[in-house]
Amino acid sequence: MDALVNGVAASSIAISDRGLHYGDGLFETMLLKNGTVPLWPRHYRRLLADASRLGLTVPAEPALRDEITELAAGRESGVIKLMLTAGSGPRGYRRGDAQPSRILLFSKPHDYPAAFWQEGIRVRFCDMRLSRNRRLAGIKHLNRLENVLARNEWDDPAITEGLVLDEHDRVIEATSCNLFLLNGSDLRTPQLTFSGVNGIMREIVLETSRRLGLSVAETELSNRDVLEADGVFLTNSVVGIWPVRQIETVTWAISPVIYKLQRQINNEYGV
Amino acid sequence: MDALVNGVAASSIAISDRGLHYGDGLFETMLLKNGTVPLWPRHYRRLLADASRLGLTVPAEPALRDEITELAAGRESGVIKLMLTAGSGPRGYRRGDAQPSRILLFSKPHDYPAAFWQEGIRVRFCDMRLSRNRRLAGIKHLNRLENVLARNEWDDPAITEGLVLDEHDRVIEATSCNLFLLNGSDLRTPQLTFSGVNGIMREIVLETSRRLGLSVAETELSNRDVLEADGVFLTNSVVGIWPVRQIETVTWAISPVIYKLQRQINNEYGV
Numbered sequence: 393m394d395a396l397v398n399g400v401a402a403s404s405i406a407i408s409d410r411g412l413h414y415g416d417g418l419f420e421t422m423l424l425k426n427g428t429v430p431l432w433p434r435h436y437r438r439l440l441a442d443a444s445r446l447g448l449t450v451p452a453e454p455a456l457r458d459e460i461t462e463l464a465a466g467r468e469s470g471v472i473k474l475m476l477t478a479g480s481g482p483r484g485y486r487r488g489d490a491q492p493s494r495i496l497l498f499s500k501p502h503d504y505p506a507a508f509w510q511e512g513i514r515v516r517f518c519d520m521r522l523s524r525n526r527r528l529a530g531i532k533h534l535n536r537l538e539n540v541l542a543r544n545e546w547d548d549p550a551i552t553e554g555l556v557l558d559e560h561d562r563v564i565e566a567t568s569c570n571l572f573l574l575n576g577s578d579l580r581t582p583q584l585t586f587s588g589v590n591g592i593m594r595e596i597v598l599e600t601s602r603r604l605g606l607s608v609a610e611t612e613l614s615n616r617d618v619l620e621a622d623g624v625f626l627t628n629s630v631v632g633i634w635p636v637r638q639i640e641t642v643t644w645a646i647s648p649v650i651y652k653l654q655r656q657i658n659n660e661y662g663v
Numbered sequence: 664m665d666a667l668v669n670g671v672a673a674s675s676i677a678i679s680d681r682g683l684h685y686g687d688g689l690f691e692t693m694l695l696k697n698g699t700v701p702l703w704p705r706h707y708r709r710l711l712a713d714a715s716r717l718g719l720t721v722p723a724e725p726a727l728r729d730e731i732t733e734l735a736a737g738r739e740s741g742v743i744k745l746m747l748t749a750g751s752g753p754r755g756y757r758r759g760d761a762q763p764s765r766i767l768l769f770s771k772p773h774d775y776p777a778a779f780w781q782e783g784i785r786v787r788f789c790d791m792r793l794s795r796n797r798r799l800a801g802i803k804h805l806n807r808l809e810n811v812l813a814r815n816e817w818d819d820p821a822i823t824e825g826l827v828l829d830e831h832d833r834v835i836e837a838t839s840c841n842l843f844l845l846n847g848s849d850l851r852t853p854q855l856t857f858s859g860v861n862g863i864m865r866e867i868v869l870e871t872s873r874r875l876g877l878s879v880a881e882t883e884l885s886n887r888d889v890l891e892a893d894g895v896f897l898t899n900s901v902v903g904i905w906p907v908r909q910i911e912t913v914t915w916a917i918s919p920v921i922y923k924l925q926r927q928i929n930n931e932y933g934v
Contacts, residue, residue: 402678404675404678405676406674406675407666407668407675410811411683412683414805415686447815477683484839486815487811487815495678495683497679523795523796523799524795525792526792527809535685535686536685537687537805540681540685540758541717541718542756543755543756543757
């Protein structure tokens with residue numbers, strides 16, 4: 393079984409689901425490792441926070457955890473995607489009394505080469521600009537057409553990720569990662585007041601960096617800030633930390649600080 | 664049969680569909696009247712234009728028309744919603760070789776009272792602000808969370824629609840209609856350079872008004888412009904033209920020009 397819809401094995405969802413019609417919902421992309429989801433408490437906490445901003449009801453934690461355990465049964469590693477949609481309702485934007493649907497999907501583990509973590513990845517700047525909306529900023533919602541357009545700007549398999557700017561030319565994130573810049577012992581990441589996704593690994597990197605004595609700031613950043621950094625890395629809760637070794641024609645040696653963060657987070661969270 | 668997915672009767676779609684995961688797709692909401700879709704050529708033309716902007720392939724017109732005819736068989740009136748999604752593919756924002764899915768859904772005719780067309784509707788201003796994005800502006804895509812949030816701001820059944828402004832406080836549209844303002848023989852509608860949906864009835868009203876000798880402009884508009892207009896009306900391809908009789912505490916008598924447009928468009932297009 394590869395998927396559960398509202399607790400039942402399924403390979404499809406109701407055609408009337410508001411997730412399909414409007415992207416009216418949320419998602420979490422979760423690493424399954426050694427048969428468990430190591431970051432589950434944080435995923436659930438974010439789901440609660442995002443759902444409250446969108447006015448969606450989240451199933452109780454034990455019930456949802458049980459379903460994840462059921463889907464993960466007999467599996468060692470992979471990725472589990474959880475979608476929480478506003479469910480099926482009558483035609484139109486009004487939710488009325490539609491009840492949320494929960495969708496759990498298992499995918500095989502990624503097969504990225506070890507060099508992505510050790511030697512870093514190549515990255516580009518995308519042309520697509522993220523729109524700005526305080527109401528939606530930070531939320532991991534299902535309206536992801538901007539990410540799709542950004543990711544489909546390039547085909548070159550040597551380029552792993554694309555950095556995305558907002559309509560004011562501020563760098564916000566990568567298509568499926570958050571972004572960090574290192575200058576000496578100063579760590580900066582874009583603030584997500586108007587755009588972007590508030591990633592769980594981003595949160596963990598911020599917490600861990602503070603504990604390791606780095607100076608940490610969430611701030612406005614330009615593509616010039618990126619190119620002038622001593623070190624650049626990307627994060628998400630499935631891959632952890634990927635150092636960046638090249639953007640356009642600019643190259644970096646990987647900072648020891650990045651390796652240190654990787655080790656610390658791997659020891660502590662198993663990611 | 665109430666739905667066809669890729670030409671086959673269905674009540675569900677594949678759980679891996681990119682329409683669900685990312686809102687990676689388009690839709691058309693079409694009036695079925697006297698057993699036909701009177702605005703079909705325009706719907707198909709917009710679908711082609713929007714799909715080209717998103718990089719999606721549209722099925723050939725005769726094939727899609729045949730499926731609509733099949734779904735409409737034995738039905739006199741109602742609403743047919745067409746969704747064209749990027750289809751099912753592997754996990755991730757990259758489309759790869761995913762093939763588009765087409766989804767056709769029949770709903771019963773709306774049951775709005777005749778007074779909505781004759782005496783007008785009550786409308787409010789929404790708090791939710793539309794984000795701005797040149798790449799997506801005008802497109803009838805499946806990322807509609809902003810419309811959902813705007814529509815769910817009110818429950819009062821006496822209020823039929825909500826006007827939505829963008830992040831720069833320009834009035835753009837209503838949650839599921841386009842907006843027109845009348846001052847004497849000057850007709851204005853918000854320009855859709857950064858936000859909003861380029862509605863088919865909007866296009867028809869612009870064309871018809873020019874032929875009737877009105878001066879027509881697509882321009883920037885504020886909520887003050889709305890409140891100071893001689894007449895206000897909303898349009899979409901299912902309801903045609905709804906005059907607005909009240910916004911907040913401001914009321915209007917319905918302008919004869921609005922009735923004239925209703926009659927002309929009803930005669931010409933059957934909507």
